[in-house]
Amino acid sequence: MKKSVFHQSGNEASLENCPWPVAELENVITDVETLEDSGKKYIFSDLGYSHGLGNLMFQIAGLYSIAQESGAILLIPISTSLRRAFDFQTNFSDSIQFVDPQVTKKLSNDLEATKITMTSCCSYRNLTSVLFNGDRKIQKIDGYFQNVRYFHPDSEKTMKKLFTFVPPIRKLVDEFLENVGISLTVRSARMIETNVANDDQAFEMPEEDG
Structure with missing residues (x-):
């Protein structure tokens, strides 16, 4: 059976060109003093290592788990396309x-001078001993975090809840499956949801021989 691989896109996906409404945010941090005066600890990342949806999900999953383990709040930019x-x-x-x-x-x-950078995409590193040294209350961390030890098994249920797709994506997937009249496994359906979220058309569809 032959396969046709359609053009892959997605890098151009942004909040501005999203075809469904993006949820409005409340209580956005607009000055650093608010953080410094709160008495709380924060993990911050500008999510700059990769802007693809899958890589962003790994970054959020790893950073969120690290923040939870260290009793900190995760700070991320409002501009992230994950929204x-x-x-x-x-x-x-x-x-x-x-x-x-x-x-x-x-x-x-x-925070550039004191940031922690995870240079290997797939390795695991326990950061407990190097976080918030001295009087530092905000810690910047960069990396891919593509290792399940950051969030499995302790945070598995939390990750599933964290990465629940918004209703418009789930609706589009339901309509797609109904229109093409095919039956897919839950795993395949989740793959399609991910592509829809990232405006990605990289589906492989079977082609008749001959």
């Missing part, structure tokens, strides 16, 4: 907070 696919605010407002572009830029610059 197309997931509504972190509804169920995770106490553990994930969004920062505006000005705060993102200032934190990135101010």
Whole structure:
């Protein structure tokens, strides 16, 4: 059986060109002083290692788990395209907070000298001993975090809840499956949901021989 591989896209996906409404955010952090005066600890990342949906999900999963283990709140930019696919605010407002572009830029610059960078995409490193040294309350971490030890098995249920696709994506997938009249496994359906969220057309469909 021959296969036709359709053009793959997705890098151009943004909040601005999202075909469904993106949830509005409340309580966005607009100044660094708010963080410094809160008395809380924060893990911050500008999610700059890769902007593909799958890589962003790994980054969020790893960073969220590290933040939870260290008793910190995860800070991420409001500009992240993950907001197309997931509504972190509804169920995770106490553990994930969004920062505006000005705060993102200032934190990135101010924390550059003390940031922790995970240079290997797939290795695991326990960061407990190096986080928040001295009086530091905000820690910047960059990396891919493509190792299940960051979030499995302790955070498996949390990850499933964290990465529940928004209703418009689930509706589009249901309509797609109904229109093509095929039966797919749950795993395949989730793959399609991921592609829809990322505006990705990289599906492999069977082609008749001859």
